[in-house]
Amino acid sequence: MSLKVEIKKSFKGFHLNVSFETNNEHLGLLGASGSGKSMTLKCIAGVVTPDEGRIELNGRVLFDSVKKINLKPQDRNIGFLFQNYALFPNMTVEENIGAGLRLSKNEKKPVVEDLLKSFHLKGLEYKYPNQLSGGQQQRVALARSIACNPEVLLLDEPFSALDSHLKTQVQAEMVEFLRMYDKEVLMVTHSIDEAYKFCKNLVVIDKGKSVLFGDTREIFKEPKLTSVAKLIGCGNISGCIVKSDNKIYASDWDIELTPGRKATDAKYIGIRSDSFMINGSKDEANTIECEVTEIIERVYGYTIIFRSKNSNCTANMYFDVKKEDWENREDKTNLFLNVCEDSILLLN
Amino acid sequence: MDLSPILISMKTASATILITFCLGLLAANWVVKMKSEKAKMVIDGVLTLPLVLPPTVMGFFLLLIFGVKRPLGKFLLDFFSVKIVFSWTATVIAAVVISFPLMYRSARGAFEQVDQNYVMAGRTLGMSETKIFWRIIMPLALPGIASGGILSFARGLGEFGATAMIAGNIQNVTRTLPLAIYAEVAAGNMDKAMKYVIIVLVISFIAIVLMNYFTFRGQKYLRKGKSDELKG
Secondary structure (H helix, E strand, C coil): CCEEEEEEEEECCEEEEEEEEECCCEEEEEECCCCCHHHHHHHHHCCCCCCEEEEEECCEEEEECCCCEECCHHHCCEEEECCCCCCCCCCCHHHHHHCCCCCCHHHHHHHHHHHHHHCCCCCCCCCCHHHCCHHHHHHHHHHHHHCCCCCEEEEECCCCCCCHHHHHHHHHHHHHHHHHCCCEEEEEECCHHHHHHHCCEEEEEECCEEEEEEEHHHHHHCCCCHHHHHHCCCCEEEEEEEEECCEEEECCCCEEECCCCCCCCCCEEEECCCCEECECCCCCCCEEEEEEEEEEECCCEEEEEEEECCCCCCCCEEEEEEHHHHHCCCCCCCEEEEECHHHCEEEC | CCCHHHHHHHHHHHHHHHHHHHHHHHHHHHHHHCCCHHHHHHHHHHHHHHHHCCHHHHHHHHHHHHCCCCHHHHHHHHHHCCCCCCCHHHHHHHHHHHHHHHHHHHHHHHHHCCCHHHHHHHHHCCCCHHHHHHHHHHHHHHHHHHHHHHHHHHHHHCCCHHHHHHCCCCCCCCCCHHHHHHHHHHCCCHHHHHHHHHHHHHHHHHHHHHHHHHHHHHCHHHCCCHHHHHHC
């Protein structure tokens, strides 16, 4: 099982240029809104035609601009779960699931019956989509998209249409489903949480370009590029000058830091806003004496905005702290924050 | 009371709505699928023109086409011995031409409002384009298409100007209700005219209520169960 994608498409002021390869694993496409992830999926499914490139699924060419091959979406055998599920509102649950099956009524029945059972939809077969909850709608859409045994399943932001209280439960169901489903799955998401939970490998897409491909956990540990670091939620990024193998000067913050690895060609460094430790002391390495400029209260914590004290620091830094850690602290003015050397991200 | 205008009008309006409905849907589907935006605008302009032109202008054009001394009219007369002008067929042609834009525009709007995601979903599920049209696009566009049907039926029933020009006002042949009303008023018979007026009113009203009822019934999937409504 393999999927090779290499596509280019231009719109007004936007260029999509994505390429990646995957082998029988759950691959995620991670990118900010409007970065071209959904468009990439639509090109693979064939409902949008790229300007140039090549798409190959299990050795079968689906699209090739040079050889002028462009299979109709109907002939690609790809399952697609749309962002808002796109359940046909004029059909019942049963009709929706059976909509794509090219079978006679009698042959359809057992297939649909099986799917209804395995997606816990028994009793809902004669309901219309708008009579279902968000979670039920997603199960129907999922059942429908795998009814024809597609070779690859594409999931377009599968949880974005759900209220947050439903999300946890539906995500758990999805984890269970994906564990059982042994075929290729490609999932588009802008949520780092979902990417981390569901995808073994990641393609990071930034402004229409695929910029990084690799193991999800590796990418989160070592994002390598500033664009990727921003995407995975690294709040503090500064330009830097490498002084020696283990000394880096962060120019925007006017501080010197010692990273865990050799920093030969780093141009930027990043620190996640939750990687600071609150009880640093002056003498430890990688400790910043802080001048707090603002404190923002969040649901489960505070964001402390600070600069390094007595310096020519030009950029604010952000520190996320748990509520009790901050509230239990008596001295809120003299703050020393310490960063573990492995939490200093070296970026290009 | 002379009942022939009622029968002629019912016949004309029924034949008209059948033809207009099909032509309007075909034209709308054709224009919606057009790739070039410029061509779309021009074709749309031509198809909508009968809506904004005075019916007498359309009648004038129809005379230019079907008049017995004009090529098409002459051809029909010589080879098929069919004379269109001042015949019942002419009342239908006039009503079709005048009511067509209403059907076409409503159907086009209805088609364009169908969420493209449903069409894409149908394609990825392997449904054929024909199946997508009949099982997805048509049902979802039905309310708009039905209201287009009502409008063009009512417009066809009330057609006067173009009918008078190409079909004339011949009793028992081409005198439809609107023409009968005109003729009675011209002859000073206000009472007789009033009867025809009431009949037109009743037929139009029943047509609209019926169509509304069928649209409502056909849309049961858009309504939620009672309990859901209470929940809000």
